[in-house]
Amino acid sequence: MTDQNSCKGTCFCQAVELTVTGEPVVMGYCHCESCRAWSAGPVNGFTLWKPDAVSITRGAEHIGEFQKTERSIRKWCKQCGGHLLTEHPTMGLTDVYAAIIPTLDFKPAVHVHYQETVLPIKDSLPKQQDVPAEMGGSGVLLPE
Template sequence: MSNEKSYTGNCFCGAVQFTVTGEPAAMGYCHCESCRHWSAGPVNAFTLWKPEAVKITQGADNIGTYHKTPASYRKWCQTCGGHLFTDHPGMGLIDVYAALLPELPYTPEVHVHYQETVLHVRDGLPKMKDLPKEMGGSGENVEE
């Protein structure tokens, strides 16, 4: 039996439910145009998890998928349209949107794709031009 902490989440209507277990690989904010457009907001608060940490506990057959590029497979509930997560197979990670994990202590560490921002945030966290090198980006920081 594992002592790892689990957190539960669900779509807007509750038809799709899931758990994440353990600790996220990273937490932060994405400012890319794609995330902004998908979320209909100026920034996306992300939590990145290894795929084995994410388990669908109800409604797996109700999950729709759209991928604009091979880098991101966006998932949503086909009943309510509520966004669930984005699978990033090239990174080997799944972005479970922070708002869907209300019990998770959200402690962002970084802003990514900050060169595309439409909402400037002065919080002292690193602002990356794109992504960290280990995730396929330049690893370059930009000014806050």
């Protein structure tokens, strides 16, 4: 993090800028089919924040959104298509993708939706079947 305990992130073309302040609630990797399809990758690095810790500091008019389910509102830059964040209203958290916050010291603590993985990762982190119980999931851990 920076000296002010905040980090800036941008979309691919830098038309949209956001700032995260404080510390994320949790950081980790998501293996769900939706994140894989959205990110076009086999796994997605996430940083979950309280919504008031995330602010759009430039280019709000360029943000598009798509809501596939009641659990997720995905947002991106309408100019370049660069992904920005996902709001999770049922959890009361906002996922700012780890890849767009280059100065954040990314320290993953958990894998979520590991039952859907297409890229098994052996890193000794907990592998949640879905999400932790405190986030509304089963809390079931899977073997590495």
